[in-house]
Amino acid sequence: MKYRSTxxxxxxxxxxxxxxEGLASDGGLYIPEHLPQLPADWQTxxxxxxxxxLAAELITLFVGSDLTRAEVGQLTAKxxxxxxxxxxxxxxxxDPSTGTHILELFHGPTFAFKDVALQxxxxxxxxxxxxxxxxxxxxxxxxxxxxxxxxxxxxAAIYGLRGKKNVSVFILHPEGRVSPIQEAQMxxxxxxxxxxxxxxxxxDDCQDIVKQLFGRPAFKREHSLGAINSINWxxxxxxxxxxxxxxxxxxxxxxxxxxxxxxxxxxxxxGDILAGFYAQSLGLPVARLAIATNGNDILDRFLQSGAYxxxxxxxxxATPSPAMDILVSSNFERFLWYLARDNETTAGAGAADEQAxxxxxxxxxxxxxDGLFRVSAKALAAARQTFxxxxxxxxxxxxxxxxxYTRKDQPPYLLDPHTAVGVYVAEALHPKIEALEKERAAGxxxxxxxxTAHPAKFSEAVLKAVNEDGTQLDFxxxxxxxxxxxxxxxxxxxRCDNSADAVAQLIVENLSA
Ligand SMILES: *Cc1c(COP(=O)(O)O)cnc(C)c1O
Numbered sequence: 001m002k003y004r005s006t007x008x009x010x011x012x013x014x015x016x017x018x019x020x021e022g023l024a025s026d027g028g029l030y031i032p033e034h035l036p037q038l039p040a041d042w043q044t045x046x047x048x049x050x051x052x053x054l055a056a057e058l059i060t061l062f063v064g065s066d067l068t069r070a071e072v073g074q075l076t077a078k079x080x081x082x083x084x085x086x087x088x089x090x091x092x093x094x095d096p097s098t099g100t101h102i103l104e105l106f107h108g109p110t111f112a113f114k115d116v117a118l119q120x121x122x123x124x125x126x127x128x129x130x131x132x133x134x135x136x137x138x139x140x141x142x143x144x145x146x147x148x149x150x151x152x153x154x155x156a157a158i159y160g161l162r163g164k165k166n167v168s169v170f171i172l173h174p175e176g177r178v179s180p181i182q183e184a185q186m187x188x189x190x191x192x193x194x195x196x197x198x199x200x201x202x203x204d205d206c207q208d209i210v211k212q213l214f215g216r217p218a219f220k221r222e223h224s225l226g227a228i229n230s231i232n233w234x235x236x237x238x239x240x241x242x243x244x245x246x247x248x249x250x251x252x253x254x255x256x257x258x259x260x261x262x263x264x265x266x267x268x269x270x271g272d273i274l275a276g277f278y279a280q281s282l283g284l285p286v287a288r289l290a291i292a293t294n295g296n297d298i299l300d301r302f303l304q305s306g307a308y309x310x311x312x313x314x315x316x317x318a319t320p321s322p323a324m325d326i327l328v329s330s331n332f333e334r335f336l337w338y339l340a341r342d343n344e345t346t347a348g349a350g351a352a353d354e355q356a357x358x359x360x361x362x363x364x365x366x367x368x369x370d371g372l373f374r375v376s377a378k379a380l381a382a383a384r385q386t387f388x389x390x391x392x393x394x395x396x397x398x399x400x401x402x403x404x405y406t407r408k409d410q411p412p413y414l415l416d417p418h419t420a421v422g423v424y425v426a427e428a429l430h431p432k433i434e435a436l437e438k439e440r441a442a443g444x445x446x447x448x449x450x451x452t453a454h455p456a457k458f459s460e461a462v463l464k465a466v467n468e469d470g471t472q473l474d475f476x477x478x479x480x481x482x483x484x485x486x487x488x489x490x491x492x493x494x495r496c497d498n499s500a501d502a503v504a505q506l507i508v509e510n511l512s513a
Contacts, residue, residue: 001064003030003233006337007364016066018142019121019234022227023214029334030233033353036061038283044311047248051088052076054248055120055241059353062237063296067127075127078237079119083107084480089116089242091249091393091448094404094413099446100426102419103246103263110155110185111322111454111480113272116242117235118160122167124234125226129166142166143226144511146213148206149173152323152453154196157228162191170195171506175495179322180487182459195510201498204316212500219504223511228307230271231330239275240282246448247284258443259361262388262433264290266422266449267299268324270331271416272450277335277386287436287445291389292425294397296326306380308332308363309372315348320397320417320461323452328367336360338376343379357465388432390425396454400424401455401465405473414478418453456483 003018004011007028013021018030038061039045046054055071063072080088084107094100108115125143145167147157154171161169171186175198179184187196199206204222214227216221230236243263249285250259265273273289280286295317302308308328316325340363341356366373375383379422392400400420404413415423426447437445455462456479466473496506 002033004033006333006360015063022232031111052080075123079123101448102451103448106454109159112152113452114156116158119236121234122160122240126164144223145169145226145228147228148210150203151178155185158189162194168193170278172197174203185484187493188489194396196493197496199496199498209500209503230269236275241277243276243279260287262288262446263448264422264426266292266418268326270329274331293423294321294324297391300389300391307374339379343382390428392421392424396424398465405466406471414455416453416455416458
């Protein structure tokens with residue numbers, strides 16, 4: 001199993017190097033050179049595997065000779081033992097009358113779906129570095145993870161990397177601009193290898209500084225900078241598991257082997273739903289993948305028009321679902337590569353891969369210079385065979401939270417604002433789902449909405465939604481135990497000037513300390 005860059009100038013890379021490097025040196029994203037084959041009997045052999053075992057089976061297909069099945073199994077067992085339920089990602093019914101379910105991805109240590117990938121990535125970093133150091137004791141192999149966060153990524157990364165040997169982590173956040181719970185989640189982690197850095201500025205300033213530091217080759221080499229954002233292939237890979245797990249669970253709960261899922265995914269950088277695309281490409285029988293966006297709707301607009309267009313004038317909108325507030329979706333490039341290969345090339349197999357990368361380079365150049373690019377009608381039609389999409393306004397986000405919490409005909413369910421975006425879009429797509437079910441005439445379609453965060457993480461938006469309806473919500477009653485007293489715990493955070501030089505200096509000082 002080897003990896004290549006979507007931009008075509010790097011190939012033949014091992015899983016280990018791709019995981020440690022993050023972004024390819026040509027600016028592209030790593031993808032497998034070929035997709036592996038599932039075992040012929042996967043439908044039966046994997047049906048009842050516990051989550052960590054299922055993860056090990058899937059991940060082993062992608063690691064080549066870098067890890068044995070037993071090593072992967074140890075890593076996944078350790079990674080998913082930190083979740084608060086043995087099912088890891090439980091599937092619960094939201095509305096039996098429409099066959100709608102919630103796939104709860106928020107049972108990890110920071111109560112966001114990013115834990116599924118980052119718990120694994122932290123263990124993977126540690127494993128690879130310890131092995132390198134054992135094989136080559138002359139050099140001290142280490143990694144310095146530097147990342148920017150508006151909240152969710154930072155806390156999930158910190159919990160994934162805390163206490164890991166040979167790993168240091170620096171997470172930049174804009175002072176006073178992340179939610180109080182998220183700030184507390186990050187800064188109350190006191191492990192020596194974790195450094196929270198706050199600066200007076202915006203999330204974009206933080207992200208910009210991180211980009212500048214990665215753009216300094218000597219600094220990058222000297223400190224072995226590593227990336228934990230969702231462009232890291234290991235994050236996508238780890239997320240494939242819950243699509244398979246949810247499918248098996250759906251068959252178990254319905255007792256119908258012909259039941260098929262439509263997955264609805266609240267999307268920002270396209271990492272979560274991209275794992276669903278890979279699951280489907282491997283052979284998981286997924287009826288459709290639906291992209292749900294908030295007002296930052298570049299993906300929804302693309303599915304409507306075939307134009308991928310930055311809304312540069314408007315900029316990023318601040319919405320009640322901040323983890324999806326993006327201008328462009330960084331992981332979309334991976335899907336675009338497959339779309340280009342299958343629809344925009346003329347060459348036979350093999351050469352088509354190269355042509356696809358040429359197309360990607362052209363598209364990315366156009367996006368940079370003109371702010372948009374357009375795919376062919378054929379490619380757009382193909383994209384629509386895989387993806388549906390929808391958009392949810394801020395107002396509808398609040399209304400959806402209130403609707404499911406105050407409903408009288410069924411037990412209340414409290415949605416976080418990101419999940420509410422997905423549920424709203426699922427409702428809007430319901431007629432299309434019914435039409436597809438009729439057309440298919442081979443068993444029921446069920447809607448599975450991915451829930452990406454626990455509502456307590458976004459208490460402000462949730463309270464606003466529910467209290468507007470006159471309902472009083474006792475937040476204390478739903479607070480997960482680790483959140484109780486969190487705001488009062490001791491914290492450690494370094495303040496820094498808003499400049500790349502200042503952050504670089506701070507990193508050097510803390511690494512040598
Ligand atoms: C990161 C995040 C998302 C968006 O996921 P992408 O992989 O960027 O599409 C949605 N909801 C929550 C709560 C998140 O933390």
